[in-house]
Amino acid sequence: MATVHDAVEVIIAKRDGAELSDSQIDWVVDAYTNGVVADEQMAALAMAILLNGMNRREISRWTKAMIASGERMDFSSLSRPTSDKHSTGGVGDKITLPLAPLVAACGVAVPQLSGRGLGHTGGTLDKLESVPGWQASLSNEAMLAQLEDVGAVICAAGAGLAPADKKLYALRDVTGTVEAIPLIASSIMSKKIAEGTGSLVLDVKVGTGAFMKDLARARELARTMVALGTDAGVHTVALLTDMSTPLGLTAGNALEVRESVEVLAGGGPADVVELTLALAREMLGGAGRSDVDPAAVLASGKAMDAWNQMISAQGGDPSATLPVARETHVVNAPSSGVLTRLDAMAVGLAAWRLGAGRAKLGDDVQAGAGVVWHARPGDPVTEGQPLLTLHTDEPARFERALASLDGGYDIAPAGTPFAATPLLLDRIS
Ligand code: URA
Numbered sequence: 427m428a429t430v431h432d433a434v435e436v437i438i439a440k441r442d443g444a445e446l447s448d449s450q451i452d453w454v455v456d457a458y459t460n461g462v463v464a465d466e467q468m469a470a471l472a473m474a475i476l477l478n479g480m481n482r483r484e485i486s487r488w489t490k491a492m493i494a495s496g497e498r499m500d501f502s503s504l505s506r507p508t509s510d511k512h513s514t515g516g517v518g519d520k521i522t523l524p525l526a527p528l529v530a531a532c533g534v535a536v537p538q539l540s541g542r543g544l545g546h547t548g549g550t551l552d553k554l555e556s557v558p559g560w561q562a563s564l565s566n567e568a569m570l571a572q573l574e575d576v577g578a579v580i581c582a583a584g585a586g587l588a589p590a591d592k593k594l595y596a597l598r599d600v601t602g603t604v605e606a607i608p609l610i611a612s613s614i615m616s617k618k619i620a621e622g623t624g625s626l627v628l629d630v631k632v633g634t635g636a637f638m639k640d641l642a643r644a645r646e647l648a649r650t651m652v653a654l655g656t657d658a659g660v661h662t663v664a665l666l667t668d669m670s671t672p673l674g675l676t677a678g679n680a681l682e683v684r685e686s687v688e689v690l691a692g693g694g695p696a697d698v699v700e701l702t703l704a705l706a707r708e709m710l711g712g713a714g715r716s717d718v719d720p721a722a723v724l725a726s727g728k729a730m731d732a733w734n735q736m737i738s739a740q741g742g743d744p745s746a747t748l749p750v751a752r753e754t755h756v757v758n759a760p761s762s763g764v765l766t767r768l769d770a771m772a773v774g775l776a777a778w779r780l781g782a783g784r785a786k787l788g789d790d791v792q793a794g795a796g797v798v799w800h801a802r803p804g805d806p807v808t809e810g811q812p813l814l815t816l817h818t819d820e821p822a823r824f825e826r827a828l829a830s831l832d833g834g835y836d837i838a839p840a841g842t843p844f845a846a847t848p849l850l851l852d853r854i855s
Contacts, residue, residue: 428452433467440474448487455491459590468594469601476606482653485608489654492616495590499566499622501537504574507713508535510623511705512614514647515547517635517774518672522550522580523686524694524702524724525709527732530577531723532706534713537573539583539621543783543791546635546774548677551582552783556680556749556793560742576735588616605637611650618660625661625712627705628652632851633670635770641666641851648854661712666852667701671803672770674698677777678796678817680748690730697802697849699724704850751780751794751817755824759807763837766803766844772834773797773814776827780818792819797827804846807837 429449436454439446446454454471457463480488501508509529513519526536543549551562562582564572572579585592591613598604618626630638630648638644648664655662674695676685688694689702706720723729737744759765777783781792798815801807813835816827838844 472603480608489612497586509709509713513629516631516669517770518677520682524689526578528729531728531732538580557742558746615654627708628664631669636669678782749793757814767836769834775830779827
């Protein structure tokens with residue numbers, strides 16, 4: 427029989443820097459999921475974990491306990507291998523949208539259980555819900571059938587998957603305990619391991635617009651997650667990628683869907699294409715299909731076919747006109763020269779304040795709201811040219827969005843040397 431502990435005993439142990447035993451971890455995660463440990467007790471424990479950390483054994487046990495809190499999915503009946511991608515969250519990060527159909531078109535099934543945006547980072551489900559008719563919820567049976575027929579599913583995780591994480595994530599979000607590496611790693615990996623993917627590629631974002639602001643912490647998070655995945659028998663690789671500048675040229679739900687469709691049509695911003703292909707290569711490698719060249723498949727139009735099927739299978743109309751915001755406001759370049767910095771956090775906050783994101787769980791998002799930038803760092807700009815266009819249905823939102831862009835970009839005199847930050851910073855396997 428499982429040992430019964432006491433919440434205060436577990437909190438005090440971690441507060442005083444002790445290692446938690448396997449049985450303390452199993453008990454506290456289970457008791458929290460079942461309402462025996464109260465929110466305020468788990469909040470205190472989360473803060474103690476943030477301040478004092480956890481060792482590998484504790485993180486591994488915590489992850490297992492979160493997996494055990496719910497169901498595990500099984501894709502072993504599928505006729506093709508599975509691979510999934512998870513991003514730790516960024517601004518303009520629409521990569522899942524072109525990536526899932528691309529990898530499906532390469533012959534590997536992609537079961538993407540995605541989330542909604544919170545704060546300044548966007549969520550894949552919010553983006554796809556701007557496609558008229560598209561539904562985020564699927565039963566496990568419908569998901570399996572779509573994976574077999576189309577090869578790609580992007581949907582909401584059902585309530586049965588890692589319920590401990592659902593509760594704990596919402597609590598962390600309002601108690602200043604999101605940024606703890608043991609809690610981020612176990613949150614992400616419990617969901618991915620429970621989901622049952624055969625291989626996994628992690629896109630760990632680094633920079634102002636990411637949870638991890640510096641490379642050292644991002645590496646530690648990536649190593650922790652790769653170890654958790656590998657120990658659970660999931661082939662796991664992490665790419666560390668730059669999030670000091672937002673990805674592509676758009677942040678906002680329908681705006682990002684439009685940009686993703688451009689990528690699937692063979693165009694789109696170079697950085698979005700580069701990252702989509704880099705992640706696709708890793709996913710194919712993890713699934714044992716390194717023989718397929720995703721660039722050739724993208725150019726062939728087969729990824730676009732897979733996108734159309736994937737959207738239609740979930741009730742969406744891929745040919746429908748996407749929503750457009752009622753109002754726009756243009757920010758012009760204040761001087762001529764070269765754009766040397768466009769800050770991801772400033773753009774993410776602006777998009778959020780324009781209505782692309784929600785202030786709290788359950789709020790509605792605006793499909794058409796967001797930011798379009800007309801130059802990327804390294805591009806020449808001329809005084810008075812449009813630099814950013816803000817989109818929203820509610821013009822009262824412009825003022826606060828403009829405030830978040832204050833100091834969010836730099837223009838240096840023409841000829842100033844400019845060294846671009848590489849998009850791909852490291853790879854951990
Ligand atoms: N994404 C998650 O799913 N969990 C975290 O803790 C952070 C990002």
